[in-house]
Amino acid sequence: MKNLNIAVIGASGGLGSAFVRVLADEPSNVVYALSRSGQVKTASNIQAIRIDYAEESSIVDAVAQIPVRPSLDWVIVATGILHDENMMPEKALGNLSQESLAHNFLVNAIGPALVAKHFIPLLRRDRPAVFAAMSARVGSIGDNRLGGWYSYRASKAALNMLIKTASLEVSRRQKQTVVVGLHPGTVATALSEPFQARVPEGKLFSADYSAGRLTAVIERLRPEDSGKILAWDGSEIPW
Numbered sequence: 001m002k003n004l005n006i007a008v009i010g011a012s013g014g015l016g017s018a019f020v021r022v023l024a025d026e027p028s029n030v031v032y033a034l035s036r037s038g039q040v041k042t043a044s045n046i047q048a049i050r051i052d053y054a055e056e057s058s059i060v061d062a063v064a065q066i067p068v069r070p071s072l073d074w075v076i077v078a079t080g081i082l083h084d085e086n087m088m089p090e091k092a093l094g095n096l097s098q099e100s101l102a103h104n105f106l107v108n109a110i111g112p113a114l115v116a117k118h119f120i121p122l123l124r125r126d127r128p129a130v131f132a133a134m135s136a137r138v139g140s141i142g143d144n145r146l147g148g149w150y151s152y153r154a155s156k157a158a159l160n161m162l163i164k165t166a167s168l169e170v171s172r173r174q175k176q177t178v179v180v181g182l183h184p185g186t187v188a189t190a191l192s193e194p195f196q197a198r199v200p201e202g203k204l205f206s207a208d209y210s211a212g213r214l215t216a217v218i219e220r221l222r223p224e225d226s227g228k229i230l231a232w233d234g235s236e237i238p239w
């Protein structure tokens with residue numbers, strides 16, 4: 001994992017900041033760290049850039065700050081929302097609201113899709129390249145046995161379809177580019193914080209551990225993996 005140019009979107013988050021740490025630890029890598037504040041911890045091989053899914057123009061502006069193209073080896077989307085001060089995941093249909101459905105879809109599906117639109121053309125074509133977006137096992141329709149969390153599940157299922165569809169298009173013109181969704185496991189970040197008490201012993205990963213395992217998964221990707229949703233241990237998650 002040397003001499004790579006990598007963009008991490010959501011670099012202020014638990015997992016995103018861990019990806020930046022893990023990837024920039026190799027001094028020959030250059031990491032573009034994109035976040036809403038545009039203020040993440042920098043180093044000589046980390047460049048902070050601002051991005052906000054509320055404005056597509058901010059994604060266009062972010063792309064303009066990446067020099068020499070196509071130049072990126074990996075794009076890692078580590079943004080996402082499950083709860084905030086105005087919403088918690090729904091337990092029942094009666095809890096659904098237009099606002100929380102729309103907000104989950106904006107951050108978990110529409111934002112990553114627009115990042116794919118603007119960033120996939122930046123991926124280099126002369127060697128293997130990867131677009132990887134953080135999905136979640138609960139976005140699997142086939143794996144849904146518990147119910148609940150309507151907006152989050154549905155927005156991640158939509159993200160999975162966007163990933164699969166983009167993988168088919170990209171495979172026609174960027175034959176060495178792999179487009180995947182990744183499930184990081186249950187990770188100790190702000191996103192999982194209200195639910196960590198019910199995680200079984202030993203199943204709550206640190207962000208650095210998860211980012212390290214997912215980096216190993218990304219390194220092993222082959223063109224035939226494009227369109228898949230893969231977990232932190234490399235196993236495939238059903239649609």
Ligand SMILES: NC(=O)c1ccc[n+]([C@@H]2O[C@H](COP(=O)([O-])OP(=O)(O)OC[C@H]3O[C@@H](n4cnc5c(N)ncnc54)[C@H](OP(=O)(O)O)[C@@H]3O)[C@@H](O)[C@H]2O)c1
Nearest residue numbers: 010012013014015036053079080134136186187189191192
């Ligand atoms: N943690 C887990 O257990 C777990 C499990 C399965 C899947 N995942 C997925 O992994 C990904 C990363 O999650 P995390 O645990 O690292 O969460 P986190 O610590 O809460 O980080 C979320 C990130 O998303 C960014 N974000 C939120 N709204 C945004 C918007 N409108 N525009 C641009 N960026 C926005 C946040 O930026 P700000 O700092 O500016 O708010 C932050 O960088 C998510 O897709 C999540 O669904 C996490």
